[in-house]
Amino acid sequence: MVSPSKYWQMQILPIGENVQLKKYKEISVAKEFFKIQFSHLTSQPTLSTEENKQVQTVLWEIFRSKDDIHQRALAGLCLRCYVSHRILITCKTIPHIYNVSAENLFRYTDLLRFVLNDDGKTLVIVDSEGKNQHILNHHDGTTRPIPKGRGFFSVDILQRFNPNLGSKESLDNWTTRLTRQNQEIKSFLWEFGLATPSDWGLLCKSVPRSLSGLLLTEDYEIVKAFQTVYQRDRLKTRQKGRCSEPTPSQLQEMLHLLQQINITFSPQQLIYHLKRIAEILRQDWLYRKTGSTKTVPTEVYDNSTNDYFENPELPYYTDREPEDIELEKLQEICNNLFEKMLYQIIAEVIQQRIEDLQKSRGYKNFAQRFQEGLRFYYQENKSLSEIGKLWQIEWSKARRIFQLENFLEIVQYRTEEIFLEKLLQSVNKYQSTRISHEPDYLKNLAAEIRGFAYEKTFKEAKAELVTSKRQIKNSLFARLIRLYLNN
Numbered sequence: 001m002v003s004p005s006k007y008w009q010m011q012i013l014p015i016g017e018n019v020q021l022k023k024y025k026e027i028s029v030a031k032e033f034f035k036i037q038f039s040h041l042t043s044q045p046t047l048s049t050e051e052n053k054q055v056q057t058v059l060w061e062i063f064r065s066k067d068d069i070h071q072r073a074l075a076g077l078c079l080r081c082y083v084s085h086r087i088l089i090t091c092k093t094i095p096h097i098y099n100v101s102a103e104n105l106f107r108y109t110d111l112l113r114f115v116l117n118d119d120g121k122t123l124v125i126v127d128s129e130g131k132n133q134h135i136l137n138h139h140d141g142t143t144r145p146i147p148k149g150r151g152f153f154s155v156d157i158l159q160r161f162n163p164n165l166g167s168k169e170s171l172d173n174w175t176t177r178l179t180r181q182n183q184e185i186k187s188f189l190w191e192f193g194l195a196t197p198s199d200w201g202l203l204c205k206s207v208p209r210s211l212s213g214l215l216l217t218e219d220y221e222i223v224k225a226f227q228t229v230y231q232r233d234r235l236k237t238r239q240k241g242r243c244s245e246p247t248p249s250q251l252q253e254m255l256h257l258l259q260q261i262n263i264t265f266s267p268q269q270l271i272y273h274l275k276r277i278a279e280i281l282r283q284d285w286l287y288r289k290t291g292s293t294k295t296v297p298t299e300v301y302d303n304s305t306n307d308y309f310e311n312p313e314l315p316y317y318t319d320r321e322p323e324d325i326e327l328e329k330l331q332e333i334c335n336n337l338f339e340k341m342l343y344q345i346i347a348e349v350i351q352q353r354i355e356d357l358q359k360s361r362g363y364k365n366f367a368q369r370f371q372e373g374l375r376f377y378y379q380e381n382k383s384l385s386e387i388g389k390l391w392q393i394e395w396s397k398a399r400r401i402f403q404l405e406n407f408l409e410i411v412q413y414r415t416e417e418i419f420l421e422k423l424l425q426s427v428n429k430y431q432s433t434r435i436s437h438e439p440d441y442l443k444n445l446a447a448e449i450r451g452f453a454y455e456k457t458f459k460e461a462k463a464e465l466v467t468s469k470r471q472i473k474n475s476l477f478a479r480l481i482r483l484y485l486n487n
Contacts, residue, residue: 002052004041007034007059010120011084013112027120030081033074037062056082056171063158064126069143073123073136079171080118080154086175087115087154094180098194105192114184118152126159133159153182190286199278200243202285204231211284218263219277225257226274246274334452337422342457343480345414350374350484353407366391366401371485373402378473378481404465408477412458420449 008031009024035042038055047055062075091111123136125143133151134143146152161174179185197205203226207215229250234243246254251267258265265273350371357367366373369391376382376390388398461477 002047004034004038004044004047006082006085007031007055007078008081009085010081010118011088011116012119013116024084025120027077027081029074030077030120033071034078037075053170060158060161069125069136069141070123070138072125073138076124076126076155076158077120079158080124080152081120083154083157083171083175084116084118086172087179088112090176090179091115091185094185094189098189106188111185111188114188115153115179115182118154122152124152124155126155131159197282197285198243199275199282200230200245202278202281203227203274204234204243205281207281208284208288211280214280215277219273221258221261221263222254222270222273223277225254228257229253246271334423334449338419338453338456339476339480341419341422342411342415342476343484345411345418346477346480347484349407349411349414357401363397363401370401373398374481375485377402377404378478379485381472405462408458408461408465411477412453416446416450416453419453420446423449 008027010027010030011024037058041047041051041055056079059075059079063072063079092108094111095106095108123138124146125134125136126132127134133146133155135146136143157175157178160178161171203223207220207223226246230243230246233250248267251270255265255267255270258270354367354370357363357370360367373387373391376387377384382390384398384402384404385395388395391398457476460475464473464475464478
């Protein structure tokens with residue numbers, strides 16, 4: 001049961017010296033808007049679960065799709081008020097997750113400055129794609145974008161929430177999850193050595209190149225054997241949450257793989273080396289995240305049993321899902337490969353277009369001027385009409401010479417095709433095994449590649465073909481064309 005007042009009362013900073021002190025602000029414009037939209041609910045002391053869900057759906061639809069920009073901002077303001085309460089509750093729970101008392105390390109109020117940065121004074125909307133926040137001037141209806149990294153966290157939560165996706169995740173759960181995943185909160189926790197991955201979760205990740213001087217060739221083979229066995233089984237069993245210690249049978253299979261390359265250990269020695277490498281990875285992980293390393297041991301020695309056990313002072317951490325780790329590796333390969341492939345294909349298609357023009361009876365004279373025209377269009381920001389005037393031809397003829405939509409589509413098609421081919425050559429043997437055993441894997445991968453390429457450059461590049469002349473073309477596609485022309 002939820003009070004309707006949560007939609008017009010916003011939790012704000014400062015909370016106060018007394019951490020139990022309630023500090024919220026009533027937003028009058030949000031209250032008036034709520035009364036108009038839900039007059040039958042305003043006087044109720046509480047809303048049922050269904051009523052609350054319906055209110056959120058209506059407000060979200062107005063916030064994201066209604067034509068009246070002022071109405072959109074007011075609907076968003078009501079939702080911002082609502083999520084501020086859940087943000088506060090979530091921050092209160094975080095110290096308990098890590099068994100942090102008020103006298104130890106930090107209090108929940110120390111977290112609020114990262115996520116409770118909304119005071120309700122500003123009307124905010126998001127663009128049509130839901131990616132960027134804009135401040136609305138309610139006097140004249142104009143908007144101005146909020147620079148990246150300076151937006152309201154409450155609006156960021158709403159940007160990424162969609163009640164119509166069929167997911168059972170409520171706005172409350174969504175807010176809780178995004179608050180716990182907030183990068184600034186995670187960085188704050190890492191400063192205390194909290195919320196770090198387990199040894200086994202760290203060993204599932206790619207080994208950074210920066211550690212080449214700290215790890216032996218043998219260490220890389222140990223990690224490779226671990227990942228071959230452990231990640232395969234974790235994916236096969238759909239294991240979730242924290243990575244557990246390898247089973248004896250898994251250790252035996254790893255030892256067998258290492259024996260094939262003349263590396264021989266006992267199971268105890270293998271565990272020792274895995275934990276030693278994991279500690280190096282942890283220190284590197286913390287250094288990259290916080291700029292400093294921690295020396296908190298992951299295990300402590302018990303004199304009574306002459307054995308090691310997990311350090312009880314370390315907090316519980318849920319390791320990333322195996323699918324997420326695989327996706328991270330795929331994204332790393334994609335980012336390294338994509339621009340190189342795109343540049344190469346742009347060069348090939350430009351040369352092919354010049355050859356086609358040379359064979360054309362009507363446009364042969366313009367073959368050697370094609371690159372000049374691309375420079376006019378992508379570097380000097382001239383329109384096809386202006387280029388036609390410079391060349392003393394009609395606009396329609398300039399359009400047929402360039403065929404920019406077709407040019408872009410050919411580059412896109414070839415990029416997707418060759419990129420997928422090169423990507424499959426780059427992924428490891430494990431993914432090759434999946435491709436041969438799972439018929440839908442290659443099809444799904446191809447769909448992901450198309451989506452990746454489209455979002456990476458072709459979506460913006462296609463939009464540039466229909467935007468006004470005054471807008472500078474700055475998509476990755478346009479930048480690589482300029483790079484090719486300048487070379």
